[in-house]
Amino acid sequence: MTAPWRACVGTGRIELALRRDYQESLALVQREIGFRHIRGHGLFSDGMGVYRPYEWEGERRVHHSFTYVDQIVDAYLEIGIKPFLELGFMPRELASGEQTVFWWAGNVTPPSSHREWADLVRATLTHLIDRYGIEEVRTWPIEVWNEPNLDVFWENADEAAYHHLYEVTARTVKEVDASLQVGGPAISPGSDDWMARFADFCTARDVPVDFVSRHAYTSGPVQPVPFGRYQTLEPAGRLLDQFAQPREALKGTPLGELPVHITEFNSSYRPDNAIHDTAFNAAYLAPVIAHGGEHVDSFSYWTFSDMFEEVGVPTALFHGGFGLLTHRQVKKPTFHLYAFMARTGEEVLARGEDHLVTRHPDGRVTVLAWAPVDPSGATPGPEGHTVRVFVPMRGATAYVHRSSVDEERGNAYTAWRRMGAPRSPRPAQLDLLHEAAEPARSHVQVPVRDAAVSLDLTLERHEVTLVEVCPVEDETPPWWDASRLLGGGA
Numbered sequence: 001m002t003a004p005w006r007a008c009v010g011t012g013r014i015e016l017a018l019r020r021d022y023q024e025s026l027a028l029v030q031r032e033i034g035f036r037h038i039r040g041h042g043l044f045s046d047g048m049g050v051y052r053p054y055e056w057e058g059e060r061r062v063h064h065s066f067t068y069v070d071q072i073v074d075a076y077l078e079i080g081i082k083p084f085l086e087l088g089f090m091p092r093e094l095a096s097g098e099q100t101v102f103w104w105a106g107n108v109t110p111p112s113s114h115r116e117w118a119d120l121v122r123a124t125l126t127h128l129i130d131r132y133g134i135e136e137v138r139t140w141p142i143e144v145w146n147e148p149n150l151d152v153f154w155e156n157a158d159e160a161a162y163h164h165l166y167e168v169t170a171r172t173v174k175e176v177d178a179s180l181q182v183g184g185p186a187i188s189p190g191s192d193d194w195m196a197r198f199a200d201f202c203t204a205r206d207v208p209v210d211f212v213s214r215h216a217y218t219s220g221p222v223q224p225v226p227f228g229r230y231q232t233l234e235p236a237g238r239l240l241d242q243f244a245q246p247r248e249a250l251k252g253t254p255l256g257e258l259p260v261h262i263t264e265f266n267s268s269y270r271p272d273n274a275i276h277d278t279a280f281n282a283a284y285l286a287p288v289i290a291h292g293g294e295h296v297d298s299f300s301y302w303t304f305s306d307m308f309e310e311v312g313v314p315t316a317l318f319h320g321g322f323g324l325l326t327h328r329q330v331k332k333p334t335f336h337l338y339a340f341m342a343r344t345g346e347e348v349l350a351r352g353e354d355h356l357v358t359r360h361p362d363g364r365v366t367v368l369a370w371a372p373v374d375p376s377g378a379t380p381g382p383e384g385h386t387v388r389v390f391v392p393m394r395g396a397t398a399y400v401h402r403s404s405v406d407e408e409r410g411n412a413y414t415a416w417r418r419m420g421a422p423r424s425p426r427p428a429q430l431d432l433l434h435e436a437a438e439p440a441r442s443h444v445q446v447p448v449r450d451a452a453v454s455l456d457l458t459l460e461r462h463e464v465t466l467v468e469v470c471p472v473e474d475e476t477p478p479w480w481d482a483s484r485l486l487g488g489g490a
Helices: 014-018 020-032 067-079 114-132 159-176 193-204 237-250 279-294 333-342 412-418 427-436
Strands: 008-010 037-039 051-056 059-064 085-087 142-144 182-187 211-216 223-225 228-230 260-265 298-301 347-351 355-359 365-370 385-392 397-405 440-447 452-459 464-471
Touching: 008 260, 014 020, 014 067, 020 067, 020 333, 037 298, 059 114, 067 114, 114 159, 142 159, 159 182, 159 193, 182 193, 193 211, 193 237, 211 237, 237 260, 237 279, 279 298, 279 333, 279 365, 279 464, 333 397, 333 464, 355 385, 365 385, 365 452, 397 452, 412 427, 452 464
Parallel strands: 008 037, 008 298, 085 142, 142 182, 182 211, 211 260, 260 298
Antiparallel strands: 051 059, 223 228, 347 355, 355 365, 365 464, 385 452, 397 440, 397 464
C-alpha cells in the first residue's frame, strides 16, 4: 500500500504536461521520490480542447476530443504516475456565465446544461476506459470540482448549485462503471461546516460518494509586494488539525468511515510566497509529512514543480513557487525532505516531535530528524538542536550515512541570493545552483553495543537530516594493509 505522503502530488494545470521541461521535471521527481497519483486543475478548460460544440445540418451538436488528454495521460503512465482526476473547470461554451479564475482564465460558473455536462463526464470516462482499461481507470480517484466554498472558484460559492453538480456528476460516473471512485467536496480551509452539510445532502438523496476531500494551508492575510506576497504562518500542527477535521465532522454519519484525501496542502496558499523556497519550509513541514498518515489516507503536496501559472508566468528562477523543483529542475530543500522520506522503511520503530525511526526488511534503519522552527518569526529558531536516538542493530559495527539540508547546505535558494538573485541564471550559474542544491553527506563506522547504536544528532537551524544505519559485513581480504598503499612495508 502506498504511504499516505506519497499517494499523490499536485501540479499546475494539466495542460502544462504537454511541455518537455514539465515531463523532464516530473520524471526526476518520480526517480527520486515516486508518487502514485498526480492532481491538477483544468481537465475540461478550453486549453485542453475536450468540449467542441459545432453545427451540422442546422443542428447544434457536441464533439468530444481527447487529443491532449491522451498525450498527457500517456506521458504520466510512462513516467510511472496515475491521474487523480479533478473534473473542472467549465468549458467556456458550456458555461452559464463568464467568471474566470487565474491568469489562464478557468471558467468557474455552473454548466448552462447539466445534461451536456453529464455527457462530457460520461464521454471522458468512457474514452479513458476504452484506451487504458477498466482495471486501470478504477485506480484513478475522481474528484468533483475544486474549492467550491470559495467564490473565486465557484460562482457565488453557491452550495446548492455545487451539490446539484456533484449529484449529476457522481451518478454519471457510476453509470459508466459502479466501481469507479468518486468524491468531493474539495473544500478549502475556513468552511469546515461544508463537509457536514455535504454528508447530509449525499445521505438524504442517496448520492454516491466513495471518498471525501479537502485542502489544508496555514498562512494568514496577504501582504502584497510586486510579483510576490508575504504572509504569517500558524504552527505546523494546525495542518494536522485540518487533516483530522473531515473524520471529526463526519463521525457518526454514513460517510464517517470513508477514505479522506487532502488533495492540496502546503504552508502558504500563494504561488508567489518565498517561504516555499526555503529550508524553513522543509523543517516546518517535516512533522506533517511524518505524522500526517495518522489522520488521512493521502495528503498531496501542492505542487511538484514551479511550472505553475495561476498568477502569470514566473518572473524569476526563485519566485516563491509551490514546487519541490524550480524551473530547470533545481531542487529545493522541501524536495529533499520528500526524497529523504522515500528512503525510509515501512516498519516504524519510533516517532517523536522531531524524529521518525524506521526499518527496512534487510535490517537497515533510517532516522529522519528535523530542527524545530518558530513560525511566528519572533526568533530565528534554535541552533544546535540535539536529537538522541537508539537504533537497534545486529553485529559488532555499523555504517552510518548522514544527508542534511539546512540554511547553508543543500540550499540553492541561499546560493541564489548570494549570487545576486539572477532572474534568469546563465548556464554556468545554473550548474552552480544544481551543485548547491545537493545535500551535505558524511559517513562513519561506529560500534554496536547491547544490540544498538547510540546516535546524538546535532541539527543546525532549520535542518532536516536523514541518517541511514546498516550492519557492517566485513569482507576485507586478509592481505589488505592501508600502510602499504604507497608501497611501504614487507
